[in-house]
Amino acid sequence: MSDNLVRQDRLIDEFSFKKRITKLLSSWEFILFLTLVGIFILFSFISPYFLDYFNLMNASFSFAEKSILALPMIFVILAGDIDISVASILALSSFAMGNASARGAGAGTLVVVGLVTGLAAGMVNGFLVTKIKIPSIAVTLATLSIFRGISQAILRDNAYTHYPEKFAYFGQGYIGKSVIPFEFVFFLIMALIIGFVLHKTTYGRKLYAIGNSASASRFSGINVDRIRFTNFAINGLFAGMAAVLLTSRIGSTRPNIATGWELEAITLVVLGGVAITGGKGNIFGVVIASLLVGYLKFGMALVNLSAKVMIITTGALLIIAVLVPKILEIVKANRKLHSQRSELKDERKAS
């Protein structure tokens, strides 16, 4: 009986149009979207080259790979873990492809090599986190150095620069005869897939459960460690995809490829509204955050701001994205406490 009543209440609640609109307008994703629009307006005033369809499409070359790293990172962070080794997995994957290419592998083989290397590296992380039971931050800090270290130990100060011609399509090609880069479309498709898994499958629901309480999830029959392992494996696989795109785009592999990209990927996820403590967030926020950071940097590059300013911006964005919701939370809690206190006072006066 009471269950039914609660459900009815909730239905009425959810269908009340006004409530839904206010909820949407006050949501983090909407704020992000407004910021994105703001950036577009701002830069189109500053630079005449910003609001150009061809330029906007081409700009996606500079952020599609990083945004692809951010997508599976949602899984990892939702479940309360973190992976700071993704950029090093990318480097290892790129190294493996360069090595295979030097031995005469074709474009198809290279893609397989890149993906398998990424997947394997991700599984190593997953194994260390779930089987040896070392915290994910510590594991991935070590593998960050191991994965890139392998590439550095063998490549030294050399580089692989010979890739088959067909291989160039993934990172440099456009869809058909249009001006839409393959990378950008690939990113959107991957975002759809990740979004589907996140919001429409039991796997996704389990991620939220684990992030909110790993022990409660375990007691309700979720195999927490298997899911965390899968998260790291998927993360590695996507790092392999990003490696294919990046290597194909720049056509060379050095040990220092994609240094510091883990910071950018994590920034996108956190800026997208995924709680760093796990259990909260969605795909829309992260996709909007990807576009936001991507076009912010594109605009900054158009007005000749240097790379150091962009490094500072990324770091600051990461901190601000976590700090602002926390401060709002504290303010809200204080206000609640305040009103409760004054209510108590009123009651006392009344009695």
Next chain:
Amino acid sequence: MKTKTEIKKLLESREPVLVGLILFFMLVMTIAMPRFIHASNLANILKDSSILIIVSLGQFLVILTGGIDLSVGSNIAFSGMAASLINQNHPGISPWIILLIGMAIGLGLGMINGSLVAFGKVPAIIATLGTMSVFRGFTFVISKGQWVTAHEMTDPFMNLPHGDILGVPNLIWFAFFVTAAFFYFMRYTRSGREIYSIGGNKSAAVLVGVSEKKVQFLIFSISGFVSGMAGVLWAARYAAAVNEMAAGFELQTVAACVLGGVSVAGGSGSVAGVLLGALFMGLLNNSMTMIRNMAFFQMLLQGLIVISAMAFNVVMERRQDKMLLNRRLA
């Protein structure tokens, strides 16, 4: 009673094992290349380890509470660069004053981390991952992308780490005094014990009146302070302030800590362990520069050492827990 002594043995086994490991490693190196054991090389190893010891002790406090400070390398770069720029532009200022300024800058940066974590409730990993790039970015900004090279530094400044008292180089004295201060602080002061308690069992510590905010602010401030000191010493020792200096150094400090038996989950570890861990890392780095082409393997080897030490620690902790459980059941 028997299990109790066993637990004690297990807890105290770390330092002797490390000493044994260090001696064994030195023996192997001496057999492989006799010039390794020369007094000048041994002094070099100690000097090279000194900066690592100083910064690792700061990192130790942060890890002890279950956090991590990824910004130490960038902090070193910023304070080292700032100190070198002061030296370049105002050669009249005494290097000791510059050292103080560098430490103050490092402390300031550490306090930024501390405020973010303690008052802003930003997880340590995110806060320091962010400031790692912010500090590094500002290093480029203040240096305008330029280096400060040896001929732009004054002799007294470059002599700061190299000069000696009683035949022992200043750099080693610095490490010695910092270690002694940490030893005293962690063992005999209230704040030191509070750091252990927050790392061991946070809710219990808070319930008996330890302020988590105060402890978090304190540890990041200390970590920043020693990084600032290390920054000045680094720039003076290598007679160059480069924008990329100490990049990746955070991993070495974490390595020294986990090698020294500090648990990444927080709560356990000792100053002596960290000291030995840092010495071992210094030894390893030194011997890698002596073997041809080994420098390229440094990154890989460091990562492997960190992961094996952590796995070892975790297995040991599990054995301890099991013994404690058995004792309780008995």
